[in-house]
Amino acid sequence: MSTTRPDFTSARGAIASLITALTVVLLAFASAAAARHPLREGALSASSADLTAGSTTTVDGAGFAPGTPVSLDVRFRSLHLAEVTANGAGRITATVTLPVSLPPGPHELRATGTTPDGGTLVLKTRFDAAGDGGAASPAEPLAATGAGVGWIAVLGAGLVIAGVVVVPAVVKRQDVARRRSRD
Numbered sequence: 001m002s003t004t005r006p007d008f009t010s011a012r013g014a015i016a017s018l019i020t021a022l023t024v025v026l027l028a029f030a031s032a033a034a035a036r037h038p039l040r041e042g043a044l045s046a047s048s049a050d051l052t053a054g055s056t057t058t059v060d061g062a063g064f065a066p067g068t069p070v071s072l073d074v075r076f077r078s079l080h081l082a083e084v085t086a087n088g089a090g091r092i093t094a095t096v097t098l099p100v101s102l103p104p105g106p107h108e109l110r111a112t113g114t115t116p117d118g119g120t121l122v123l124k125t126r127f128d129a130a131g132d133g134g135a136a137s138p139a140e141p142l143a144a145t146g147a148g149v150g151w152i153a154v155l156g157a158g159l160v161i162a163g164v165v166v167v168p169a170v171v172k173r174q175d176v177a178r179r180r181s182r183d
Contacts, residue, residue: 015163015170022159026152044111044123051109051127054100061111061123062091070113072096075124086113102129 040063047058064070064086072082072094079102084094092111111123 015167019159019163023156026155038119040115040119040121042121042123044109044125046109046125046127051098051125053098053102053129056095056097057109058093058095059109059111059125060091060093062089063115063121063123064090064092064113065116065118066090068114070111073110073112074098074102075108075110081109090116098127098129104129 045060066088070084070092073080081096084092108124115121
């Protein structure tokens, strides 16, 4: 009795081609979505020239879509301070107190919201939590890395798992078909 190995080439090739094509399409879609909704950065003004841990300040910024929520955060483990709504002109004004628990060192106070064209606007100012007299100043732009593509990673993982399940099933089906054709 001779045993023959099933031909994995056609099933694996077809699935690999499908996964590659889907990946290319998803990456193109993610790039197009990122281009449609760009990230814009700017300066957030603070009423106090000396922002330190525990201090209270009034922040002011503009460029947001009217009536949309704007999140005020300290860029330290994403510490959320408040959420305000942009007025009819897309401007925000809010009084916030910086937490006294901030560790020493430089930090950023950020206002993040939606622009009128659907993009994201991040206004920021830097401050020193140690209270050494460093004045608040418009932040130098940090590298904006990544995009909201977590769903692509989940979809990619799902496709890999589907491939792991589908390939053996296809191979088994081909093997059964070959056995039947021999009989």
